[in-house]
Amino acid sequence: MAFKKVTHVLFDLDGLLIDSEVLYTQMFTAVCAKYNKEFTWELKKSLLGFQGHECAEKITKTLDIPLSIEEFMKLCQKECEVLFPKVQLMPGAKKLVEHLHSKGVPIALATSSSKESVDLKMKNFPEFLGLFQHLTMGSTDPEVTKGKPDPAIFLVCASRFPDKPKAEDCLVFEDAVNGMKAAINANMQVVVVPDPRIPAEDLKGATLVLKSLEEFKPEAFGLPSFD
Numbered sequence: 145m146a147f148k149k150v151t152h153v154l155f156d157l158d159g160l161l162i163d164s165e166v167l168y169t170q171m172f173t174a175v176c177a178k179y180n181k182e183f184t185w186e187l188k189k190s191l192l193g194f195q196g197h198e199c200a201e202k203i204t205k206t207l208d209i210p211l212s213i214e215e216f217m218k219l220c221q222k223e224c225e226v227l228f229p230k231v232q233l234m235p236g237a238k239k240l241v242e243h244l245h246s247k248g249v250p251i252a253l254a255t256s257s258s259k260e261s262v263d264l265k266m267k268n269f270p271e272f273l274g275l276f277q278h279l280t281m282g283s284t285d286p287e288v289t290k291g292k293p294d295p296a297i298f299l300v301c302a303s304r305f306p307d308k309p310k311a312e313d314c315l316v317f318e319d320a321v322n323g324m325k326a327a328i329n330a331n332m333q334v335v336v337v338p339d340p341r342i343p344a345e346d347l348k349g350a351t352l353v354l355k356s357l358e359e360f361k362p363e364a365f366g367l368p369s370f371d
């Protein structure tokens with residue numbers, strides 16, 4: 145199958161470049177347990193790609209937890225200060241990002257996370273983070289008015305490259321269904337590296353589905369190949 149050539153690449157962060165989704169699960173599980181509620185995979189799945197306050201709203205409503213969104217988020221913050229600095233890069237993430245950077249391909253990060261959360265999670269990887277031309281962090285970015293599956297985050301992120309690429313010249317990497325939909329809604333091609341529990345039928349709109357970033361062949365999208 146042939147794909148359309150691209151010039152710019154946008155990366156999701158959580159669950160795609162870093163193995164953080166498991167930490168979010170631990171964080172929400174711990175906070176919900178304080179109220180004797182179970183944070184299920186069904187609920188977790190529905191949150192992927194959401195901004196922080198959207199997660200808090202959905203969880204407190206769905207599980208009937210007697211906290212305001214702010215109170216819930218404060219408890220989460222406490223948990224993640226301990227959990228997040230332990231995060232690891234996903235297999236193939238470093239190799240791919242370093243490769244595209246070394247070949248001069250413009251790359252950027254488009255994450256629904258807040259700046260504080262990205263700072264905590266990337267504490268041990270400053271050089272890696274420095275390879276991206278710019279970072280769009282949805283939860284604390286006033287221009288990103290809605291979370292994924294709204295296309296705002298990818299459109300805002302693309303607009304921040306100095307040469308302002310067209311949507312069709314951008315390739316998105318995502319791990320979540322909401323993120324995939326956001327990319328499609330932005331009219332961009334999207335490579336999805338999903339959690340293996342996500343059923344294939346949920347990923348129908350993806351341009352390409354991979355088991356790992358290690359499988360990605362840049363030349364398939366007109367990008368410089370690995371030497």
Ligand SMILES: [Mg+2]
Binds near residue numbers: 156159160319320323
């Ligand atoms: Mg993600």
